[in-house]
Amino acid sequence: MKSFLAFAFFLCALSGFSQNLSSQELLNKAINYHDPNGNWERFNATFTVVMTMPEAAKRTSSISINLPAEYFSVTATKDTVTTTYTLDKGKCQMQYNGKVLDSIAAKEKNMTCDRATLYKNYYSYLYGLPMKLKDPGTNLSETVETKTFKGKTYLVLKVTYDEAVGSDIWYFYFNPKTYAMEIYQFFKTDEHGKAKPDSGEYIVLSEETLLNGIKIPKVRAWYYNKADKYLGTDTLVED
Structure with a gap:
């Protein structure tokens, strides 16, 4: 009974605290x-994120975020394919298995600068929370x-x-x-x-x-x- 009362008191105190x-x-x-x-605001780091999913090959992403320099890059490897999206002060570059792509070749690989911006916003948001x-x-x-x-x-x-x-x-x-x-x-x-x-x-x-x-x-x-x-x-x- 004492433990129950203590727990109830804790919940009441927590509820009151959140209201205040x-x-x-x-x-x-x-x-x-x-x-x-x-x-x-001056974040500048490179880190690796390994993603594992049920019944899927793992994906390893090397991510660079340099907020003062307005620089973002993500290089992701899954199976035998490596893609890189880079935004340097808004200038976009894409690579497929290490080869720099022009807009036509990028489109053939289903890679776009809009996706580069999407990745930048995604990683900056989640890791900036x-x-x-x-x-x-x-x-x-x-x-x-x-x-x-x-x-x-x-x-x-x-x-x-x-x-x-x-x-x-x-x-x-x-x-x-x-x-x-x-x-x-x-x-x-x-x-x-x-x-x-x-x-x-x-x-x-x-x-x-x-x-x-x-x-x-x-x-x-x-x-x-x-x-x-x-x-x-x-x-x-x-x-």
Whole structure:
């Protein structure tokens, strides 16, 4: 009985705490945990991400992000094929198995500069979280929620985006003691902007590595929201 009362008291205290903590305060605490010295704006690192999926060959990607120099590059190898997308101050270059491609040859390989920009935005966003939630066009919910996910309690921040940025609804789950980001989740929306319950994915984060003094999740396990179906795992290896 005493243990039950203690647990109930903890939940009540946590609920009250989340109500007193604004969404901006939660985000600031999370950023202070992951990037205490404000290094993201001058991020410059190369790292490797190995992606494993059920019944599929692994994909190894070497990623370079240099924000001050406006430089991005990703070289991905799967089976016998290696592709490279590079954006250097907006100038696009593509390579296939080490050979630089012109626009015609790139199209034949289903490679485009639009895809290069997509990869740049994708990797910069995921590996720049939670700092990227300060970007223009990002809308934080007014309140912080307390949710239990897979038996663990989190402080949760709901995020939407301006129409020009994106239509998905995101939820970020933070450890209530350390403010470390441990899960993020997104849902697709219908024509009325409402979340589709069976859409989207959630990503469970574990372990950490330091890049430029920033605590970045090392392992990301991806699941469909629908039926908790496992998709694959990204494991980050610093070069």
